[in-house]
Amino acid sequence: MTVLHLLPYFPLLLPVPAALAAxxxxxxxEPRAxxxxxxxxxxxxxxxxxxxLGILAGAGLIRLSLAAWAGHWSAATVRAGDPVTWVEAAPAALLLCAAAYAAGRLLWRRVxxxxxxxxxAACLPGIDQLVIVxxxxxxxxxxxxxxxxxxxxxxxxxxxxxADRDAMLAHERAHLDGHHYAFLAAAHLAAAANPILRPLATAVAYTIERWADENAAHACGDRRQVARAVGKAALATRRSPDRRRLPVAALGLLGLRRDPLHRAGPVPRRVAALLAPPLPRRFVPPLDWSLVPFAATTCAVAASGLCAFAAAHDFHLLLKIAGA
Structure with a gap:
């Protein structure tokens, strides 16, 4: 039994369709889903x-005589049965170290x-949730x-x-109640480990804003009012110089300021979504073209899981045979 040569590469390529579908x-x-x-x-x-990447790097590592001695397996059997060469294993090891460093650094910064x-938050004056500075x-x-x-x-x-203030406060309250900072931190952590996934992190940044918008519209009972509040707040912050807030900026908490108009994307899309009828609360889209990106994402995750499991299983069998 050998480590199938192509299996470890599929989980490296399958994030591409997921990124395109984000x-x-x-x-x-629906934003929450x-x-x-x-x-x-x-x-x-x-x-x-x-x-x-770990499987590819490990497949190169086990070729070493020292690794074979420590693991009590036959180096000759491993070399004969493992098609992964040093040309493949060395870059995989470097990429694995880079991914671990980037993810660890981001995790440390987020913590x-x-x-x-x-x-x-604890040092702000007053005991109420709302603080006016x-x-x-x-x-x-x-x-x-x-x-x-x-x-x-x-x-x-x-x-x-x-009315705009009520909508704005309902929007920010939804961020707290939904723990939206955790979703964005998780998406950014994934993108740090695999830069191909950055479009997913960008999409999550948008969907949590849409999630908060929908909660605000439900609380206020007026979708057009929330749309007006989003637009007016964006125009107000557009005219003001951006002053960095270290804790909030590092966490990636997206308040109204985080969607400035000069990016010409999220704010107009949020306003247009609020002016349209709300999307039904369902996890799977209806049977139309919107099902295509959903299927692409779910199939990418499922295929990546199967390929990674099969590669790990064959890697384990190779070591078992070499140690027999």
């Missing part, structure tokens, strides 16, 4: 592609940012912690009327 899924699937699907797919594909955000720059964001806080500047309050 934006259509974010647009056509899209967030769960895209985040889960990103984590699964990142883990499976990392496992595939530090979460601690900093929790500390900042005296700042002429329009700003509004959700700050996770125990308890989580919604921070709004006086500049933002002055830019919105009473």
């Amino acid at each position: 934006r259509p899924l974010a647009r056509r699937l 899209a967030t769960w699907l895209l985040t889960t797919a990103a984590l699964a594909l990142a883990a499976l592609s990392t496992a595939a 530090r940012a979460l601690i900093a955000a929790g500390t900042q 005296d700042d002429p720059a329009p700003d509004a964001y959700a700050l996770p912690g125990l308890p989580g806080r919604i921070v709004v500047s006086t500049g933002m309050l002055n830019a919105l009327d009473h």
Whole structure:
């Protein structure tokens, strides 16, 4: 039994169709379902592609005489049965180290940012969830912690009327209640381990905003009002110089400021979605063209899992035969 030569490569290539399907899924699937699907797919594909790199690197490592001595297997049997060469194993080992470093670095930064955000939330004045800061720059964001806080500047309050403020607060409250920072952190972690998955992380950033928009529309009972609030808040922050908030920026918490109009994408799409009828709450799209990106993503995850499992199984059998 040998390690099948092509199996470890499929989990490295299958994230491509998932990345291509990310934006259509974010647009056509109900936001909450899209967030769960895209985040889960990103984590699964990142883990499976990392496992595939580990199998390729391990297939080169077991060719070493020292590894054979330590593992008590026959190096000659391994060399005869393993088609993976050093030309393939060495780049895989380098990519594996790079993926582990990038994911570990991002995870460390996110943990530090979460601690900093929790500390900042605890140190804010008052005991209510809403905190108003005296700042002429329009700003509004959700700050996770125990308890989580919604921070709004006086500049933002002055830019919105009473109904807009209610919609904005409902939007930010949805970010806290839904733990949206965790979804985005997980998607960014997957993209750090496998850069091909960056479109999925971008799509998750959009779907959590849409998720919060829909919750705000349900709370306010007026989708057009929420659409107006999103547009007015974006215009207000567009006119204000961007001042970086370290804890929030590092966590990737997307408040109203995180969708500036100069990117000419998320805000108009969010407003258009709010002006249209709400999407039905279903995990699987209806039987139309919107089912294609869903099928591409699910098939990519399933095929990656099968290929990674088969490659690992053959790798195990090779070592078992070599050690017999």
